[in-house]
Amino acid sequence: MNVAEHWHAFEYVGHERPADSLRVDPTNPTPPLEIGHWLRKPARHVAETFTNDDAGRKEASEWMRQGGEEHAPADGDSFPLDARMTYVNDDLQRGADVIWGYYTKKQRYHSRALVACPREGISCPYGR
């Protein structure tokens, strides 16, 4: 398992969950097939970077919540944002990846990812 020194944050919003043929191309903003492959995307796709310390984890958590508020999940009644955030904060505390990919109430596909970096075999998009 990769324990984050920092997380790179990525976001994707589209009409539907992208086809695998689009997802394999790192120049596309689409969610990749493997979590680590987010880091293969050009740095311009990185929305934010958060350090793994108290302040950074708090900011990272807020960034995820903001996405959940802006793009309310279609199943938000049965799996509310507060419950999702419990998992997010637990993952952050462990230095793990945080990945969301779901359909929204407005029938868009929304993905937000906090990808732990560095990780074995994949270099940091910023060379850190």
Ligand SMILES: [Zn+2]
């Ligand atoms: Zn990095």
